[in-house]
Amino acid sequence: MALTGSSSRVRQTCPLHFRVQLGLMPEPRSLPLVVASVEDVTPHMRRIRLTGPSLDAFDYFPGQDLALGVVRDDGTIVRRRYTIRRFDAGRQLLDLEVVMHGDGPGIRWARAAHPGLAAEAIGPRGKIGLDQNAAWHLFAGDATALPGAFAMMETLPAGMRAAAYLLVTDLAERQRFDAADPTRTVTWCYENSSKGRDGLVAAAAASSPDGGHAYLAGEVALVSALKAALLGRGWSADQVSAKAYWNRGRANAGHGEPELKA
DSSP: OEEEOOSOOOOOOOSOSOTTTTTOOOOOEEEEEEEEEEEEEETTEEEEEEEOGGGTTOOOOTTOEEEEEEEOTTSOEEEEEEEEEEEETTTTEEEEEEEOOSOSHHHHHHHHOOTTOEEEEEEEEOOOOOOTTOSEEEEEEEGGGHHHHHHHHHTSOTTOEEEEEEEESSGGGOOOOOOSSTTEEEEEEETTSSSHHHHHHHHHHTSOOTTEEEEEEEEHHHHHHHHHHHHHTTOOGGGEEEEEEEBTTBOOOTTSSOSSOO
16 A cells, blocks of 8 residues: 655636535536547556537536447447546546556547547536535545546545545556645555455545545445445445446446446
8 A cells, every 4th residue: 555645736627516415416418529639647547638619618526427429349339437537617628537447348439549539428427526514535446436536636625634545456557646735645555466455445444434425436346345344334324425337247338337236
């Protein structure tokens, strides 16, 4: 495991952080987009920047995603959902970060992505946002949880404590996190270590539930294990927001969700 923190802050152009509790859910709509750039930020994490006039007046809250239309081998269109990592309203640029594992239609689209490629999306999607009543925030999951965890942590009010526990393949998969203060931390756990998933679950579950809210995301079995561990340590169900993004060994359904839930 490794603990990191930093003193500078990355700002995003999302005007209000607690949209869910205030009943201000942005309505999803069709978004014709074009790939502006592609960057591999780690060996297995690809950042795909999208742009287009449809992003004029686009609104979302951190933690939401876009559902992209991608093509299967048989030519049919299915949806794959990717969390919005960052949005620059002034420049109409929206970043998605895709974990490059497996060989499904979403990964094939991400591999082939290049500037100028047209993309059709629906968004914003998703109902899990920051809890405005929480005294502090805990984020835990695998590499697919990273974009959402970092996006939400970066937009928390100044002085709000937050901790992320993330399971990635190895040291090369770590991303720098710029925090507003040292109370916002990231603990990295590694799949290629002896502790692996169990180490992540134990580290996250060691946190006190007092006044906190937990956001769990990633593979179905991992999210289920994290949720069970937190509940076993005294977290209430109302303090835990859990979302499974994928299921090991089984493709997601056509609408982008895993068939098995956490």
